[in-house]
Amino acid sequence: MSRVRDAAGGGRVVEVAPERLGGWFDRFATRNGGIRETAATETEVVVTAANGTTATAVVPFPPLTGSGPPTVRLAVHAKRSRRIGLLLVRLGAHSVGVAEGGKVVVSRTDRHHVHGRAAAGGWSQQRFARRREGQARQALRDAADDAYEVLVPRVGELDAVVLGGDRRALDELRADRRLAPLFELASQRVLDIVEPRRAVLDEAAERARDVEILVRDA
DSSP, X not given: OOEEEEOTTXXXXXXXXXXXXXXXHHHHHHHTTSEEEEEEOSSEEEEEETXXXXXXXXXXXXXXOSSSOHHHHHHHXXXXXXXXXXXXXXXXXXXXXXXETTEEEEEEEXXXXXXXOOOOOHHHHHHHHHHHHHHHHHXXXXXXXXXXXXXXXXXXXXXXEEEEEOHHHHHHHHTOGGGHHHHHHEEEEEEOOXXXXXXXXXXXXXXXTOEEEEEEOO
Protein backbone atom coordinates (compact mmCIF):
# COMPACT_ATOMS: atom_id res chain seq x y z
CA MET A 1 0.00 0.00 0.00
CA SER A 2 1.25 3.49 -0.90
CA ARG A 3 1.36 6.07 1.88
CA VAL A 4 -0.87 9.11 1.29
CA ARG A 5 -1.01 12.43 3.14
CA ASP A 6 -2.57 15.84 2.57
CA ALA A 7 -0.29 18.38 0.90
CA ALA A 8 0.22 21.97 2.00
CA GLY A 9 -1.53 24.19 -0.51
CA GLY A 10 -3.94 21.48 -1.59
CA GLY A 11 -3.76 18.07 -3.15
CA ARG A 12 -2.21 14.94 -1.72
CA VAL A 13 1.24 13.41 -1.61
CA VAL A 14 1.63 9.73 -2.42
CA GLU A 15 4.76 7.74 -1.61
CA VAL A 16 5.25 5.09 -4.28
CA ALA A 17 7.83 2.30 -4.21
CA PRO A 18 10.09 2.26 -7.31
CA GLU A 19 8.81 -1.16 -8.37
CA ARG A 20 5.22 0.16 -8.41
CA LEU A 21 5.80 3.38 -10.36
CA GLY A 22 4.90 2.02 -13.78
CA GLY A 23 1.59 0.64 -12.56
CA TRP A 24 0.84 3.81 -10.59
CA PHE A 25 1.22 6.06 -13.65
CA ASP A 26 -0.86 3.62 -15.74
CA ARG A 27 -3.70 3.83 -13.21
CA PHE A 28 -3.32 7.62 -13.03
CA ALA A 29 -3.82 7.79 -16.80
CA THR A 30 -6.83 5.47 -16.71
CA ARG A 31 -8.55 7.42 -13.91
CA ASN A 32 -8.06 10.78 -15.61
CA GLY A 33 -8.86 10.13 -19.28
CA GLY A 34 -5.32 9.61 -20.53
CA ILE A 35 -2.16 11.72 -20.54
CA ARG A 36 -1.97 15.11 -22.21
CA GLU A 37 1.66 15.98 -21.51
CA THR A 38 4.75 14.79 -19.66
CA ALA A 39 7.69 17.04 -18.83
CA ALA A 40 10.87 16.43 -16.89
CA THR A 41 13.77 18.29 -15.33
CA GLU A 42 16.69 16.97 -13.30
CA THR A 43 14.60 17.23 -10.14
CA GLU A 44 10.99 16.45 -11.07
CA VAL A 45 8.68 14.77 -13.54
CA VAL A 46 5.30 16.42 -14.19
CA VAL A 47 2.51 14.39 -15.78
CA THR A 48 -0.61 16.27 -16.87
CA ALA A 49 -3.73 14.23 -17.51
CA ALA A 50 -6.35 14.91 -20.18
CA ASN A 51 -8.73 16.30 -17.55
CA GLY A 52 -6.09 18.71 -16.15
CA THR A 53 -5.13 16.69 -13.08
CA THR A 54 -1.38 16.79 -12.47
CA ALA A 55 1.06 14.38 -10.85
CA THR A 56 4.40 15.94 -9.93
CA ALA A 57 7.02 13.37 -8.93
CA VAL A 58 10.07 14.52 -7.03
CA VAL A 59 13.20 12.79 -8.30
CA PRO A 60 14.85 10.98 -5.37
CA PHE A 61 18.59 11.51 -5.22
CA PRO A 62 18.74 13.79 -8.28
CA PRO A 63 19.70 14.48 -10.99
CA LEU A 64 17.48 12.53 -13.36
CA THR A 65 19.48 11.73 -16.47
CA GLY A 66 19.20 9.72 -19.68
CA SER A 67 16.77 9.75 -22.56
CA GLY A 68 13.38 8.25 -23.25
CA PRO A 69 9.96 8.63 -21.60
CA PRO A 70 10.37 10.58 -18.34
CA THR A 71 8.29 8.19 -16.23
CA VAL A 72 10.35 5.22 -17.44
CA ARG A 73 13.59 7.07 -16.70
CA LEU A 74 12.25 7.94 -13.27
CA ALA A 75 11.47 4.29 -12.48
CA VAL A 76 14.92 3.14 -13.61
CA HIS A 77 16.58 5.91 -11.60
CA ALA A 78 14.58 5.14 -8.45
CA LYS A 79 15.32 1.39 -8.65
CA ARG A 80 19.08 1.95 -8.75
CA SER A 81 20.87 0.35 -5.82
CA ARG A 82 22.18 2.94 -3.36
CA ARG A 83 23.84 2.89 0.03
CA ILE A 84 21.89 5.33 2.20
CA GLY A 85 22.57 6.69 5.67
CA LEU A 86 19.53 7.09 7.92
CA LEU A 87 19.30 9.54 10.81
CA LEU A 88 16.01 9.50 12.71
CA VAL A 89 15.54 11.69 15.77
CA ARG A 90 12.68 12.67 18.02
CA LEU A 91 12.83 14.05 21.56
CA GLY A 92 14.31 11.33 23.74
CA ALA A 93 14.89 8.72 21.04
CA HIS A 94 17.00 8.18 17.96
CA SER A 95 17.89 5.51 15.46
CA VAL A 96 20.75 5.63 12.97
CA GLY A 97 21.83 3.19 10.34
CA VAL A 98 22.96 2.33 6.85
CA ALA A 99 20.60 0.77 4.32
CA GLU A 100 21.21 -0.87 0.98
CA GLY A 101 18.42 -1.90 -1.36
CA GLY A 102 15.87 -0.94 1.28
CA LYS A 103 17.43 -3.19 3.94
CA VAL A 104 19.27 -2.02 7.06
CA VAL A 105 22.79 -3.44 7.23
CA VAL A 106 24.20 -1.41 10.16
CA SER A 107 22.23 0.26 12.95
CA ARG A 108 22.11 1.68 16.45
CA THR A 109 18.98 2.70 18.33
CA ASP A 110 18.60 4.27 21.77
CA ARG A 111 15.94 5.88 23.91
CA HIS A 112 16.18 8.28 26.86
CA HIS A 113 13.42 9.28 29.21
CA VAL A 114 12.44 12.93 28.83
CA HIS A 115 9.70 14.22 31.14
CA GLY A 116 6.58 15.74 29.60
CA ARG A 117 5.60 19.29 30.34
CA ALA A 118 4.47 20.05 33.90
CA ALA A 119 1.11 21.64 34.55
CA ALA A 120 2.02 23.07 37.95
CA GLY A 121 3.23 26.66 38.31
CA GLY A 122 5.83 28.44 40.40
CA TRP A 123 9.23 27.20 41.52
CA SER A 124 8.38 23.52 41.04
CA GLN A 125 7.49 24.11 37.42
CA GLN A 126 10.76 25.97 36.78
CA ARG A 127 12.80 23.22 38.39
CA PHE A 128 10.89 20.61 36.39
CA ALA A 129 11.50 22.56 33.16
CA ARG A 130 15.24 22.76 33.84
CA ARG A 131 15.36 19.02 34.46
CA ARG A 132 13.45 18.36 31.26
CA GLU A 133 15.76 20.62 29.26
CA GLY A 134 18.77 18.82 30.68
CA GLN A 135 17.32 15.45 29.73
CA ALA A 136 16.56 16.67 26.21
CA ARG A 137 20.10 18.04 25.77
CA GLN A 138 21.61 14.75 26.93
CA ALA A 139 19.37 12.79 24.56
CA LEU A 140 20.48 14.95 21.63
CA ARG A 141 24.14 14.62 22.62
CA ASP A 142 23.75 10.85 22.62
CA ALA A 143 22.05 10.98 19.22
CA ALA A 144 24.93 13.09 17.86
CA ASP A 145 27.51 10.70 19.34
CA ASP A 146 25.84 7.66 17.77
CA ALA A 147 25.53 9.39 14.39
CA TYR A 148 29.20 10.34 14.60
CA GLU A 149 30.30 6.82 15.54
CA VAL A 150 28.05 4.86 13.17
CA LEU A 151 27.60 7.09 10.11
CA VAL A 152 30.52 9.51 9.83
CA PRO A 153 33.18 6.77 9.44
CA ARG A 154 31.11 5.36 6.56
CA VAL A 155 30.28 8.66 4.88
CA GLY A 156 32.60 7.90 1.97
CA GLU A 157 30.52 4.79 1.19
CA LEU A 158 27.18 6.61 1.21
CA ASP A 159 25.29 7.85 -1.84
CA ALA A 160 22.98 9.98 0.30
CA VAL A 161 21.63 10.57 3.78
CA VAL A 162 17.91 10.57 4.56
CA LEU A 163 16.63 12.31 7.68
CA GLY A 164 13.50 11.66 9.69
CA GLY A 165 11.67 12.84 12.77
CA ASP A 166 11.51 16.21 14.48
CA ARG A 167 12.95 19.08 12.43
CA ARG A 168 13.94 21.09 15.50
CA ALA A 169 15.90 18.17 16.90
CA LEU A 170 17.56 17.66 13.52
CA ASP A 171 18.50 21.34 13.41
CA GLU A 172 20.17 20.92 16.80
CA LEU A 173 22.24 18.07 15.39
CA ARG A 174 23.01 20.10 12.28
CA ALA A 175 24.87 22.56 14.52
CA ASP A 176 27.29 19.81 15.60
CA ARG A 177 30.35 20.30 13.40
CA ARG A 178 31.27 16.63 13.66
CA LEU A 179 28.14 15.78 11.66
CA ALA A 180 28.74 18.28 8.85
CA PRO A 181 29.71 15.54 6.33
CA LEU A 182 26.36 13.83 6.95
CA PHE A 183 24.24 16.92 6.48
CA GLU A 184 26.13 17.80 3.30
CA LEU A 185 24.79 14.53 1.86
CA ALA A 186 21.29 14.91 3.32
CA SER A 187 18.35 15.08 0.94
CA GLN A 188 15.76 17.82 1.47
CA ARG A 189 13.06 15.33 2.31
CA VAL A 190 12.44 14.65 6.01
CA LEU A 191 10.48 11.50 6.77
CA ASP A 192 7.55 11.87 9.15
CA ILE A 193 7.96 9.09 11.70
CA VAL A 194 6.76 8.00 15.11
CA GLU A 195 9.25 7.43 17.93
CA PRO A 196 12.45 6.01 16.38
CA ARG A 197 12.76 2.29 17.03
CA ARG A 198 14.51 -0.44 15.09
CA ALA A 199 11.27 -1.38 13.35
CA VAL A 200 10.80 2.27 12.37
CA LEU A 201 14.35 2.33 10.99
CA ASP A 202 13.55 -0.72 8.86
CA GLU A 203 10.46 1.03 7.52
CA ALA A 204 12.45 4.21 6.87
CA ALA A 205 14.99 2.20 4.85
CA GLU A 206 12.19 1.18 2.48
CA ARG A 207 10.54 4.61 2.41
CA ALA A 208 13.87 6.28 1.58
CA ARG A 209 13.64 4.65 -1.87
CA ASP A 210 10.05 5.76 -2.48
CA VAL A 211 9.13 8.46 -4.95
CA GLU A 212 6.93 11.25 -3.60
CA ILE A 213 4.21 12.31 -6.05
CA LEU A 214 2.07 15.40 -5.52
CA VAL A 215 -1.37 14.92 -7.06
CA ARG A 216 -3.57 17.94 -7.66
CA ASP A 217 -7.01 17.47 -9.15
CA ALA A 218 -8.22 19.67 -11.98
